[in-house]
Amino acid sequence: MNIDGKSFRTILPADDGASVEVIDQTRLPFAFELKRLASLDDAAVAIRTMIVRGAPLIGVTAAYGLALGLREEASDEAIERAVEMLAATRPTAINLRWALDRVAAKLREVEFSERATFAFAEAGRIAEEDVESCHAIGRHGAAILADLHQAKGRRIDVLTHCNAGWLATVDWGTALAPIYVAHETGIPVHVYVDETRPRNQGAALTAFELNAHGVPHTVIADNAGGHLMQHGKVDVCIVGSDRTTASGDVCNKIGTYLKALAASDNRVPFYAALPFSTIDWTLDDGVAQIPIEERDGREVSHLTGRLADGGLATIEVVSPGSPVANPAFDVTPARLVTGIITERGVASADAEGLLSLYPERRAAA
Numbered sequence: 199m200n201i202d203g204k205s206f207r208t209i210l211p212a213d214d215g216a217s218v219e220v221i222d223q224t225r226l227p228f229a230f231e232l233k234r235l236a237s238l239d240d241a242a243v244a245i246r247t248m249i250v251r252g253a254p255l256i257g258v259t260a261a262y263g264l265a266l267g268l269r270e271e272a273s274d275e276a277i278e279r280a281v282e283m284l285a286a287t288r289p290t291a292i293n294l295r296w297a298l299d300r301v302a303a304k305l306r307e308v309e310f311s312e313r314a315t316f317a318f319a320e321a322g323r324i325a326e327e328d329v330e331s332c333h334a335i336g337r338h339g340a341a342i343l344a345d346l347h348q349a350k351g352r353r354i355d356v357l358t359h360c361n362a363g364w365l366a367t368v369d370w371g372t373a374l375a376p377i378y379v380a381h382e383t384g385i386p387v388h389v390y391v392d393e394t395r396p397r398n399q400g401a402a403l404t405a406f407e408l409n410a411h412g413v414p415h416t417v418i419a420d421n422a423g424g425h426l427m428q429h430g431k432v433d434v435c436i437v438g439s440d441r442t443t444a445s446g447d448v449c450n451k452i453g454t455y456l457k458a459l460a461a462s463d464n465r466v467p468f469y470a471a472l473p474f475s476t477i478d479w480t481l482d483d484g485v486a487q488i489p490i491e492e493r494d495g496r497e498v499s500h501l502t503g504r505l506a507d508g509g510l511a512t513i514e515v516v517s518p519g520s521p522v523a524n525p526a527f528d529v530t531p532a533r534l535v536t537g538i539i540t541e542r543g544v545a546s547a548d549a550e551g552l553l554s555l556y557p558e559r560r561a562a563a
């Protein structure tokens with residue numbers, strides 16, 4: 199999508215053909231910097247430290263990381279080691295494991311000497327497919343926004359949580375893709391952006407990208423969404439997902455579940471937007487089965503921001519000595535989800551709905 203009218207992607211092969219460049223998301227929104235990843239370790243560090251984040255983007259970065267690792271050693275054992283190392287960087291988003299398994303499975307058919315080049319090209323194909331999937335999610339989701347606009351005859355207010363925009367994918371995003379498509383086709387949309395404590399992906403990243411692309415939006419404190427819904431200020435909620443079960447339970451950034459509860463209580467439609475690579479067909483009980491990443495408590499006890507003089511500073515906000523906990527994701531049960539917007543269309547959040555869009559999974563189900 200655009201920054202000041204110039205089109206960007208979050209990850210691109212570098213000119214040297216032997217590395218990739220990513221947008222360093224730890225520097226946003228106050229600085230826009232590219233970072234070069236030239237090795238397996240670079241990719242693992244980038245994912246672990248959230249230089250890149252968002253389920254589809256970490257999948258693509260991991261695929262490139264595997265390719266970069268194969269330049270050093272391309273044996274079957276080296277592939278396995280690299281896959282395990284990259285998969286362990288972030289445990290919740292299934293896209294990471296999906297991308298690694300896809301590249302690793304194909305590599306077994308490829309000569310050792312060709313493996314690094316093949317893996318690099320395969321990572322590129324995953325990236326291109328991600329762009330196509332997200333654009334298609336955008337078209338299907340925009341139809342929902344167009345229907346709401348037609349029914350209400352005024353601007354449509356969307357609430358979103360975390361960042362499931364183009365910064366979380368290669369381009370377009372998942373939850374924000376319908377908003378970009380609607381915006382580009384002239385449907386008036388305005389987005390309520392949850393700040394998304396503790397890391398503030400909403401305030402820092404979603405606000406940055408909507409602002410840069412010219413989409414009207416307002417950042418709200420995480421606790422404000424329920425109040426806005428009670429007062430009829432939200433027409434629809436759209437969120438992304440890091441892992442969605444075959445039964446339609448949606449795992450996403452911590453706090454998503456509370457928004458779904460508030461949406462249900464106020465009869466506000468609540469959609470999750472996600473590509474096929476986010477569906478974990480092996481699971482049917484998200485609350486019991488999805489591993490939830492527990493992150494460093496410093497993300498809760500400290501905040502980083504810009505000072506009046508332009509410098510960045512990290513400050514402590516929790517009473518010193520108090521224990522903190524930092525679960526990074528939660529699960530919204532399928533019963534609270536109005537529909538799942540995918541690249542193939544909109545499904546009801548249940549096994550039958552998802553299988554009707556992915557009939558090739560019926561045999562395995």
Ligand code: MRU
Nearest residue numbers: 251252253362366372438439451
């Ligand atoms: O911890 P993050 O920033 O990687 O979490 C991102 C999210 O929760 C997104 O909503 C999700 O990955 C969907 S991205 C299209």
